[in-house]
Amino acid sequence: MSEPAAAYREQVAVVVGGYDRIGRLVCEPLAARGVTVAITGPSAQQAALYCRELTDLSITALPYVVDPDDAAMVHRLVADVTHDLGAPDILIGLLPADGPPYPVATAMGKAMAEADRPGRIVLLVPHAEAPRAAVWALRTSSGTLRANVLSAAATASAEQIAGAALMLLGRDADRLAGAHIEVHGAGLPD
Structure with missing residues (x-):
């Protein structure tokens, strides 16, 4: 796995759907590197x-609730975080309900851009x-904000999906914007 794009100290990651298996596999390595995690x-x-x-592992993590279809709740999430x-x-968007037009990702992207610091968005979407999600990601990416998309084949494991999401946060992905990474299980597609 590649190294982080920037020092993770004092960084904040919002993981939408972060409490499921894939979310846990994403949150724990980020938190181990010092990232503060908002799980929603x-x-x-x-x-x-x-x-x-x-928190029992001495990791800073706070819970938040969001319904992607509730615009006021999405804006409140950004303000609260x-x-x-x-x-x-x-x-990291792992919640299928945050589908087009990606209200949570769009609102967080605006907050990242306003902070004028490097930001990354990774969305897991149905194949x-x-x-369409990759077009959204390309249009959303600007300056130091990079948005990319993952989709997973039915044969892909949670570990493979989480590994791909973390890879998109690494230095090797610094210049990727609007990319669609398809995660497969064993072997390559025919």
Whole structure:
């Protein structure tokens, strides 16, 4: 796996859907590198339980609730994360409900751009949605903000998907913007 694009100290990552298996595989390596993690999704209880687990490991993690279809809730999420933890640097979108027009990712991207610091957005989307999502990611990317898209074949493991998401945060992906990475299980597609 590649090294981080920048020192992770004092960085804030928002992981939408961060309490499921893939989210845990993304959050833990980020947190181990000193990233403060905001875990969000539609279930306050699941986010809070996972944050408690991370806090017990001396990792800074706070739970948030968001319904991507509720614009006021999305804007409140951005404001709350920024107030509680600082401007977001990383958004990993693992929640299929945050589909086009990607309200959570769009709002977080604006917050990243306004903070005038390097930012990364990685969205996990269904394969059929990937071309449209990649266009969104390319249009969203600007200056120091890089947005990219992952889709996964049914044969891809949670570890492979999380590894691809983390790869898109590494130095090797510094110049990628609007890319679609397709994650497969064993072997390459025919």
